[in-house]
Amino acid sequence: MAESSFSSASPHLRVGTKDDKTSTFRKIAEDEEWEVTSPTDPTFQTANSAAASSSAGNNLFGGSVFNEQQGGGIRFRRSPFADPSGDGDEDHDDFDEHPEVPRPTGALNEGFPNNYALGRRTSVSAESLNPTSAGSDSWVPPHHPKTEEQVSRLKTAVSGNFLFSHLDDDQFKTVVDALVEKPIPAKGIKVISQGDAGDYFYIVEDGHFDVYIHPSGSVQSGSDGMGSKAGSIGPGGSFGELALMYNAPRAATIVSTDTKSTLWALDRITFRRILMDSAFQRRRMYEAFLEEVPLLSSLKPYERSKIADALDAIKYPAGSTVIKEGDPGDAFYLLESGEVEAFKEGVDRPVKSYKRGDFFGELALLDDQPRAASIVAKTDVKVAKLGRDGFKRLLGPVEEIMRRAEYEQIKPKPADS
Amino acid sequence: MPSLGGLLKKRRTKDSQTLSKELEAGSSPTAAQTQTSPNQHHHSHQSHPTPTATSPDAAYTSAQPHQSSHDHHNHSSGTNRSHPEGQPSSMQSAVTQSPSAHNHHGHTHSNSHNVASIQNIIHSSQQSGQSVGGGSHQSQTRTTKGKYSLEDFSLQRTLGTGSFGRVHLVQSKHNHRFYAIKVLKKAQVVKMKQIEHTNDERRMLNRVRHPFLITLWGTWQDSRNLYMVMDFVEGGELFSLLRKSQRFPNPVAKFYAAEVTLALEYLHNHQIIYRDLKPENLLLDRHGHLKITDFGFAKEVPDITWTLCGTPDYLAPEVVSSKGYNKSVDWWSLGILIFEMLCGFTPFWDSGSPVKIYENILRGRVKYPPYLHPDAVDLLSQLITADLTKRLGNLHGGPEDVKNHPWFAEVTWDRLARKDIDAPYVPPIRGGQGDASQYDRYPEEQEAYGQGGEDIHGHLFPDF
Numbered sequence: 001m002a003e004s005s006f007s008s009a010s011p012h013l014r015v016g017t018k019d020d021k022t023s024t025f026r027k028i029a030e031d032e033e034w035e036v037t038s039p040t041d042p043t044f045q046t047a048n049s050a051a052a053s054s055s056a057g058n059n060l061f062g063g064s065v066f067n068e069q070q071g072g073g074i075r076f077r078r079s080p081f082a083d084p085s086g087d088g089d090e091d092h093d094d095f096d097e098h099p100e101v102p103r104p105t106g107a108l109n110e111g112f113p114n115n116y117a118l119g120r121r122t123s124v125s126a127e128s129l130n131p132t133s134a135g136s137d138s139w140v141p142p143h144h145p146k147t148e149e150q151v152s153r154l155k156t157a158v159s160g161n162f163l164f165s166h167l168d169d170d171q172f173k174t175v176v177d178a179l180v181e182k183p184i185p186a187k188g189i190k191v192i193s194q195g196d197a198g199d200y201f202y203i204v205e206d207g208h209f210d211v212y213i214h215p216s217g218s219v220q221s222g223s224d225g226m227g228s229k230a231g232s233i234g235p236g237g238s239f240g241e242l243a244l245m246y247n248a249p250r251a252a253t254i255v256s257t258d259t260k261s262t263l264w265a266l267d268r269i270t271f272r273r274i275l276m277d278s279a280f281q282r283r284r285m286y287e288a289f290l291e292e293v294p295l296l297s298s299l300k301p302y303e304r305s306k307i308a309d310a311l312d313a314i315k316y317p318a319g320s321t322v323i324k325e326g327d328p329g330d331a332f333y334l335l336e337s338g339e340v341e342a343f344k345e346g347v348d349r350p351v352k353s354y355k356r357g358d359f360f361g362e363l364a365l366l367d368d369q370p371r372a373a374s375i376v377a378k379t380d381v382k383v384a385k386l387g388r389d390g391f392k393r394l395l396g397p398v399e400e401i402m403r404r405a406e407y408e409q410i411k412p413k414p415a416d417s
Numbered sequence: 418m419p420s421l422g423g424l425l426k427k428r429r430t431k432d433s434q435t436l437s438k439e440l441e442a443g444s445s446p447t448a449a450q451t452q453t454s455p456n457q458h459h460h461s462h463q464s465h466p467t468p469t470a471t472s473p474d475a476a477y478t479s480a481q482p483h484q485s486s487h488d489h490h491n492h493s494s495g496t497n498r499s500h501p502e503g504q505p506s507s508m509q510s511a512v513t514q515s516p517s518a519h520n521h522h523g524h525t526h527s528n529s530h531n532v533a534s535i536q537n538i539i540h541s542s543q544q545s546g547q548s549v550g551g552g553s554h555q556s557q558t559r560t561t562k563g564k565y566s567l568e569d570f571s572l573q574r575t576l577g578t579g580s581f582g583r584v585h586l587v588q589s590k591h592n593h594r595f596y597a598i599k600v601l602k603k604a605q606v607v608k609m610k611q612i613e614h615t616n617d618e619r620r621m622l623n624r625v626r627h628p629f630l631i632t633l634w635g636t637w638q639d640s641r642n643l644y645m646v647m648d649f650v651e652g653g654e655l656f657s658l659l660r661k662s663q664r665f666p667n668p669v670a671k672f673y674a675a676e677v678t679l680a681l682e683y684l685h686n687h688q689i690i691y692r693d694l695k696p697e698n699l700l701l702d703r704h705g706h707l708k709i710t711d712f713g714f715a716k717e718v719p720d721i722t723w724t725l726c727g728t729p730d731y732l733a734p735e736v737v738s739s740k741g742y743n744k745s746v747d748w749w750s751l752g753i754l755i756f757e758m759l760c761g762f763t764p765f766w767d768s769g770s771p772v773k774i775y776e777n778i779l780r781g782r783v784k785y786p787p788y789l790h791p792d793a794v795d796l797l798s799q800l801i802t803a804d805l806t807k808r809l810g811n812l813h814g815g816p817e818d819v820k821n822h823p824w825f826a827e828v829t830w831d832r833l834a835r836k837d838i839d840a841p842y843v844p845p846i847r848g849g850q851g852d853a854s855q856y857d858r859y860p861e862e863q864e865a866y867g868q869g870g871e872d873i874h875g876h877l878f879p880d881f
Contacts, residue, residue, distance in 0.1 A: 074661055076841040079668035081827035111786045116762045117769055118660055120697050122580065123713065124771075125726035127610035162776045166738050242771055245725055245737075247609070275739040276723045283721070283741060305720045309735075309743070310806045390806030396813040 126246040129272055131280040141274050143177045150205070151176055154264060157203045157236045163244055167275070168313065174274050179203065179264040184256045191263065193219045194226070194253040198243030200265045202254075207261020209233045212253040219253055226253045244271045282336075283308050286384060288357075289334045295362050298404055299395070306394050311384035316377040323375040329364030331387045338381030342373040353378070364388055365398045446569055446589035446596050446634055446646055561623055562880055564635030565646055567867040570598065573851065575859040577654075579713075581605035582642070583862060586649055586853050595851040596634065597650070600866065601643040603874040612877050614713055614726070619645065619880050621689055621715040628836055629680040631700070631710040638881040640872035645881075650708045652701030652844030653855025659696050664761035667790050668827075669841045673699070674755045675820075675828045676707040681751065682816035685744045688719045694750035695728050696757065701855070703848045705840025718743060729771045730763040734803040737775050748810030748819065752800025759793060760786055764801065779803075792824035 146154070154176050158164040167175065184191065184207060191202065191209065195218020214220060214227025230252060233239055242248045244266065286308040290296055299307070313336065316322055322333065325345055335358045341350035342360070351373060354360055360375055365388050395401060570587040577584045582601035589596060606615050622633035622645070634646040655673060659665065665673070677694065684691055692714035700708045714726045721741045725732075733749035735742040757763045764783045767773035781803050785794045799809045799822075809818045820830055832838050846852040 074658065074842065076666060076669050077839060077843075078841075079827070080672040080838050080841045081668060081829075111760075111784065113762055113766055115769070116766060120656060121695060121728050121730060123693055123726065123728050125609075125611060125614060125714065126724055128613040128724045130723065162737075162772070162779055166779065245775075248771070272723075272725070272739060276741070279739070279741050280723075302720060305743075306805075306811075309721075309741075309745075310804075387806070390804075393806050393812045 124246045124248060126268065126272060129269075129276055131276055139273060139277070141174050141178050141277075142180065142270060144180050146176070146179075153205070153236065154179060154203060157238055161238065161241060163241055163271075168278075171275060171278050174278070175266065175271060178270050178274060179266050181205070182263040182265045184261045184263060187256050187259050189256045190226075191254045191256065192240055192250045192252075194250050195219055196250050197247050198240055198250045199247065200267050201238065201240045201244045201271070202266075203238040203264040204233055204235050205262040205264055206235050207256060207258040207263075209237075209239075209254050209261070210257050211239070212255065213251070214253070218249070226255070232257070244268050282313075285336070285357075286311055286334065289359060289384075292357065293359050293362055295365060295398065295402065298401055303395055303401075307386060307391070310390055310394060311386050313382055313384050316381050316383065318377050318379050318381075320377050321374055322377060322381075322383060323361055323371050323373070325372065325374040326370045328368040329361060329371050330368060330389070331385050332359065332362045332365050332391070333375075333386075334359045334384040336382040336384050338377065338379040340375050340381055340383075341378050342375055344373045350376075365391055446565060446591065446594065561633060561635040563637050565637055565644070567639070567644070570596070570646075572598075572866070574853060575861055576649075576853060576856045578859050581609055581611065583859070586851060586856075587646075588851060595649040595849070597647045599645040599647065600862075601645075603638070603641060603643060603878065606643070607874050607877065611713075614716075614724075615643065616878060616880055617716045618712040618714075619643075619878075621717065622647075622712045623880075624687065625684065625689070625712075627680060627683045628834070629676050629707050629709060630683070631708050631712075636881045638872075638875060638878060639867055640870045640875070641868060642866060643878055643881045644866075647710070648708070649851070649853075650700035650710065651703045651846045651848060651852060651855065652705060654697055655699035655701060655707065656696035657855065657857065658701065658842065659758060659761070662761075665758045667759065667793065670755060670758035670793075671825065671828065672838070672841050673707055673758060674751065675825060675830070675833055677709070677751060677754065678816065678819055678825075679830070679834055680707070680709050681747050681810070682820075684715070685747070685816065688717050689715055690718050690722070690744050691715050691747050692727050692750075693731075694747060694754055695731050696754065697728075701840075701842070701844050703844060703846055704836070705843040706836050729774050730757075730766055732775070732778060734778050734781065735805070737778050745805055745808055745811040748800055748808055751810070751819070752797050755793070756783075756797055756801065759789055790824070792822070792826075796822045796824040 155172075164172065164175070182202070192198065192200075194212070194214055209232060210229055211231040211233065212226035212228065213230045214225065216227075219225050219227075233254070239252075239254055240250070242251070245268070247268070283305075287301075287304050290299065290304045290307060296304075296307075311334070318338075322340060323329075325343070335354050335356055337356055339356075340354045340360070342352040342354070344351050354375075361371070363369065364371075368388070391398065569591065570589055573586040573588060575583050576586050576597060582599060582605070584597050584599045587596050587598045588594070601615060606612060619633070619636060622631070626632070631650065632648045634648075636643065636645045638644065664670075677699065681691065681694075691709070691712070693711060694709075698709060698711045700710050702708055716722060721743055723739070723741050725736055725739060727736060727746070727750070731750045731753045733742065733746040736746055753763055753765075765774050765777035767777055781801075783798070783801055785797065789797075796809070796819075799807060800819075802808050805811055809822065810816055812818050814821070819825070820828070829838065844855050846855060
């Protein structure tokens, strides 16, 4: 419907008109019976009767209305927020708040994208997934063994893909393990057909495939039913990634061109479950960790949940310094995996060590006092970090959070920074 | 700027008179034209306790199991549960005069002396989307299941289509008023795996009552379809207005954005996320105020949810990356909406390819056209940000942070909430006459509704 027959040259809405129509408009606006646009402006009548008598609403976007209505178009009232006492930029009679900037007269200037799709946009949706009701405790992602070589090829194949680039190592590994081999035994096999429901994402292990697109949006019957060839995909290539997000109709038809080829396939439910389960578990872990932080013991569950949303996971290799003694404290850390140790200047041995689930640096949530100790990674570690500023933006000052509950007493451990 | 005071006052006077009359016109699709009608005055000063956030539906259904519950029963249960946030009833949508299934429905007793005199005057006036006068309506939409049938309406043209159904303009055979009926094909809903979303849509619509949200009057189902009776919002989609205008002047975008902000605030206060904000889902009432429609993805989410849904241009990065998300996504979408209203296009659109849109969303770079007001850019950059500790609406101050942003400085929020600020554009329609001229035309449905046959999916939609 209403596809983009929108003329790029159509006159834009006429705001800030300086002609005498403005005064006409004002009079009309005061007439209670006329809450519509100017009666001298037949735009809508034209549009309406046209719409009523023709088969489709395209004419709402057609050139005729605009072309015939030079100086017409949509006319807005003056600012709904006109404030007699105000003297801001917007308090002109019209909306031309930047009179020096010409209104766009077409779609090409002012950064308007070329070929911008002006039609209605369809909503998309995956199937509802829910970690608890899906019984994720008992769900184990499929595991299809692969050689080291295959794994590294797969990694390369998807490294640039937006769906994989933000996965952490664990998620990535689980996803790669879940890829299942799909031999394509002949040439001319349609792996996916344009317009069909999409459930799988494919990576090419070996062999070649041609891509066809039919302008109608789906495969038609007949010899040219697949449309014209739009490209080809070889080893290391991939296709159908949108199917990992939701069930969208396939945008192209993919046909094998070799007598024997191999694909790796991954379905949406598996992919989304892997991501959801790991995100869910991490979140539960964060929330559990946060419950153990005395400073934050009075947080309500939704507040902990908000913090958990905002934690950044960061990795440090063994031996690296997470916090440096004397630096101003600006963030607080949960230790997600690995071990770290606290060192103080002038003391040889670690003054404290931390393991999974421990936290450090929480006093930085209160102020930017210098760190009382350095924290050094003893093993490769993963921490979840939250800055004081972010914390305050999300939940307000920590002092208030502490004040609100029967918070007993902060006992900074010796090594707490 | 010359004062608009005179103009505003004049219009408001008019509004408060005619609207209060309109308000008092009962407008249940099945109510006879001369039905008695509720009157808001008795209710309007009551404070209404907040319903429990958990399963209010259960409460409603247990209190009002079916449509035969009316009069005292209906009223007493209803009084406890409208106005879910205890707002003044003037906030309530005027539309909301009771759509009871009965001509003698639950409100008549409240003050019929007032009502009777009004009935003579207003019997033909179509309810409107205005709520200036403050329509209070108590229990009515709480009994909405299985409330109507196809025989109550004469079906007219299609107003919109979707993946598993369409929306028709209809006229009630009882009061001759116009409504919109959304018809969903059950087989298609099942095939698209949208059973849960569809049940949520119905549940959420049943819970909400707000001047800027569409009103659900009732539902029913037959062997093939689900039907939802809603307001006919006469002014068409904001989408159409935006495309015709190419883009909105700053104050116009601000007006619509402000009304959406209030609606989001209301939904979030009820722990409902909306998830499909876009101009296509914003309708203009006859006075030019917004109504959010299509609750297909609305869901009660106190903490976190996982399902990827929405509209590609409007998806927040946390949705695209499948991390689990919450209300924050609606504030992101508000940013995209404001951007689109001001610029005429969305910030991450890219050559029509969804994959490219998603890559852009995750990359997060927004190019703000130079003609944008600096305040608008500032607000947008704080809404369209992947950093959840920076996204306005998601922070300590909640929706107030958005409302207090300098871009909204001229907005008097309480007046806006009362629809006491004139819309910048009033749709050119003939009110109350089923004037669908603002809606695009669509090919009409070929399959007749109301056919018999085996109902294999009915059990999946227990609330309809």
